[in-house]
């Protein structure tokens with residue numbers, strides 16, 4: 001619950017006066033609250049206690065984090081993400097499930113200004129130029145994961161890691177967005193070049209991360225007609 005409060009204060013501080021966004025947030029929050037209880041509504045609408053609480057370990061419950069996560073594409077350029085928090089994000093990523101527990105991933109953590117600029121040029125939709133101070137490139141082992149028919153499982157493994165990373169970032173009060181790289185060949189080549197990723201590995205995506213400078217509402221994607229009970 002304190003966690004919700006935390007994000008709330010952040011959004012209130014950053015977005016004070018932005019009534020439209022807040023109302024949109026409250027609307028999604030109400031929907032999220034339907035799913036996971038009152039806590040989610042507080043988390044999404046920004047009513048609660050202090051921001052610092054979140055990094056002290058007061059995290060949202062998993063259902064709330066899932067229901068309220070959203071892509072954030074504008075960041076506070078004055079607030080870098082400290083290394084201890086980066087490690088928490090990476091630990092969350094590496095906690096993901098993988099086929100035959102192969103863990104066929106590598107992570108390139110980028111904070112250097114010049115490299116961030118080069119990545120922004122290599123990936124036109126990366127949102128890095130919107131104030132991001134951190135990018136984590138999630139890479140897969142394309143040669144030494146699973147052999148034969150399981151060879152492509154690295155994509156699912158690294159996607160699971162990416163989603164864990166996004167959820168952790170959200171839980172810790174950061175904003176983040178998954179920026180797809182694989183399988184767009186020219187993006188793969190450009191990012192391989194910037195980050196010196198060796199052959200045998202490939203960049204799946206860039207996760208652009210920072211303290212949020214926008215507070216878009218989480219989308220309500222629940223569509224019961226997508227569910228087929230028993231058989232399609």
Ligand SMILES: Cc1cc2nc3c(=O)[nH]c(=O)nc-3n(C[C@H](O)[C@H](O)[C@H](O)COP(=O)(O)O)c2cc1C
Pocket residue numbers: 069070071072073125126127177178179180181218219
């Ligand atoms: C494979 C993949 C590639 C994506 N690539 C980009 C991207 O290049 N730039 C971007 O801003 N968002 C990108 N996104 C984020 C989606 O646009 C976003 O997840 C979607 O609109 C749903 O919004 P939400 O994340 O707020 O729920 C990507 C997401 C996925 C899963």
